[in-house]
Amino acid sequence: MIICSMNMAIKSTNAQGSQSLALLICILANFAVNINGAALNDSVFYYELATLQPSEATNLPIYIVLQQDQEEHAKIVDMVRYDKGKLNAKATNLTAISWAHAVNSQQLLGESLSSDIDMIEADIVLGKLNGEGPDLPVMAHPPAKVSDLTLEDFLQQIKVYNEENEGAEKGVKLDFKSIEVFEGSLGILDETIPKMTYPIWINADIISGPVKQISSVPVDPARFFAGCMRYKQAVLSIGWTTKWGANYREGEYTEEQCDAMLQVINDNNVTSTGQPITFPVRAGIAANSATQLHDLVAAVNGTNECTLTIWSSANDYVDVAQLRKLIFGFGLDRVYLDVPEELSSQLDLGNTGHGASTFNSLVSFSFVSLCFWAVSSWLKSV
Numbered sequence: 001m002i003i004c005s006m007n008m009a010i011k012s013t014n015a016q017g018s019q020s021l022a023l024l025i026c027i028l029a030n031f032a033v034n035i036n037g038a039a040l041n042d043s044v045f046y047y048e049l050a051t052l053q054p055s056e057a058t059n060l061p062i063y064i065v066l067q068q069d070q071e072e073h074a075k076i077v078d079m080v081r082y083d084k085g086k087l088n089a090k091a092t093n094l095t096a097i098s099w100a101h102a103v104n105s106q107q108l109l110g111e112s113l114s115s116d117i118d119m120i121e122a123d124i125v126l127g128k129l130n131g132e133g134p135d136l137p138v139m140a141h142p143p144a145k146v147s148d149l150t151l152e153d154f155l156q157q158i159k160v161y162n163e164e165n166e167g168a169e170k171g172v173k174l175d176f177k178s179i180e181v182f183e184g185s186l187g188i189l190d191e192t193i194p195k196m197t198y199p200i201w202i203n204a205d206i207i208s209g210p211v212k213q214i215s216s217v218p219v220d221p222a223r224f225f226a227g228c229m230r231y232k233q234a235v236l237s238i239g240w241t242t243k244w245g246a247n248y249r250e251g252e253y254t255e256e257q258c259d260a261m262l263q264v265i266n267d268n269n270v271t272s273t274g275q276p277i278t279f280p281v282r283a284g285i286a287a288n289s290a291t292q293l294h295d296l297v298a299a300v301n302g303t304n305e306c307t308l309t310i311w312s313s314a315n316d317y318v319d320v321a322q323l324r325k326l327i328f329g330f331g332l333d334r335v336y337l338d339v340p341e342e343l344s345s346q347l348d349l350g351n352t353g354h355g356a357s358t359f360n361s362l363v364s365f366s367f368v369s370l371c372f373w374a375v376s377s378w379l380k381s382v
């Protein structure tokens with residue numbers, strides 16, 4: 001039996017934008033799990049909801065017992081079903097989750113699916129399948145516009161793999177390179193995402209970021225969020241366009257850039273949807289930006305489960321000691337690490353905890369996010 005407890009606060013703002021209500025939701029999900037792959041004991045889930053009105057400082061705990069056979073809550077239980085056998089209630093070490101990067105071809109997808117990595121990351125552009133036919137969403141990184149793999153086929157193959165490999169499912173992170181390709185993919189995503197029983201992240205660089213980055217155009221945040229609203233189970237991975245490399249030393253995610261991120265999150269009501277958020281930050285720049293990133297996460301994590309995903313290009317300069325400090329400053333339960341092997345070994349995060357528990361952590365994060373969303377939806381409906 002594993003006890004998982006979590007505290008979250010939901011702040012909702014009314015149409016005028018004034019804060020009218022703050023709810024502190026304390027979810028105590030109490031479940032038994034067989035970590036080695038057998039059944040999730042779906043007997044009962046307890047949620048303690050405490051409403052907190054700041055002006056009156058009232059504190060009324062409400063207990064809801066969610067049972068499989070209670071129709072109105074069946075949806076929530078259904079959502080947690082997919083964690084059967086894999087759920088580890090402690091999302092303790094997200095840095096142990098392993099990544100396959102830029103899985104933008106049939107060959108790389110095949111290799112990733114037959115490896116033991118946890119998350120498949122890939123880029124999507126509007127381009128041509130094998131250089132022929134109409135433009136459609138294909139797996140490629142700009143400037144490439146041709147691929148031997150369409151988004152639809154990519155998602156289908158992962159779905160089939162995951163269905164055949166219960167207990168060893170892989171998650172997906174889709175990096176959309178333009179608003180046009182994102183919007184052009186919505187039909188495919190509508191078909192696939194609701195059926196996914198594994199982690200799905202939707203990524204885009206939506207704010208212009210360091211260092212004086214002008215060469216790539218950020219994805220339009222309002223249109224991006226408008227599309228993402230349809231997929232409440234997806235983790236929103238929202239970042240900044242960046243310029244960095246081997247010869248860079250100075251540069252940080254500035255307060256202005258973090259405020260701009262916060263602004264679009266608020267403007268687009270992402271705080272009301274409660275969708276989980278991860279900020280993808282480039283290792284070398286993030287290492288210089290601890291204060292701003294802490295402020296940003298603190299401003300968001302009251303309403304949306306919030307993490308960092310540290311990534312790096314192969315030759316980027318990184319102040320390893322500072323990056324290590326940043327990671328431990330946030331905690332291993334708040335930081336995903338998608339960096340080249342050389343950097344991760346320099347970081348020397350320790351030698352324990354590997355294998356099965358890795359993916360469980362990821363699933364737990366998704367699970368926790370799902371619970372959060374489910375409870376928010378339920379609250380809205382009462």
Ligand SMILES: *[C@@H]1O[C@H](CO)[C@@H](O)[C@H](O)[C@H]1NC(C)=O
Binds near residue numbers: 032041042043
């Ligand atoms: C689930 O837990 C309850 C209470 O601990 C126990 O009675 C029941 O047998 C368990 N079910 C399974 C399938 O393990």
Ligand SMILES: *[C@@H]1O[C@H](CO)[C@@H](O)[C@H](O)[C@H]1NC(C)=O
Binds near residue numbers: 014015268269
């Ligand atoms: C955000 O929510 C408010 C209040 O419900 C609504 O008036 C506004 O149009 C929403 N904005 C967006 C971008 O969805």
Ligand SMILES: *[C@@H]1O[C@H](CO)[C@@H](O)[C@H](O)[C@H]1NC(C)=O
Binds near residue numbers: 008009297302
């Ligand atoms: C949000 O993050 C801040 C800073 O990292 C932390 O102090 C705070 O406890 C977090 N709040 C929640 C609700 O997780």
Ligand SMILES: *[C@@H]1O[C@H](CO)[C@@H](O)[C@H](O)[C@H]1NC(C)=O
Binds near residue numbers: 093348
């Ligand atoms: C976290 O995961 C990393 C990467 O697998 C590993 O090196 C480290 O020992 C783990 N740390 C803890 C505290 O489990």
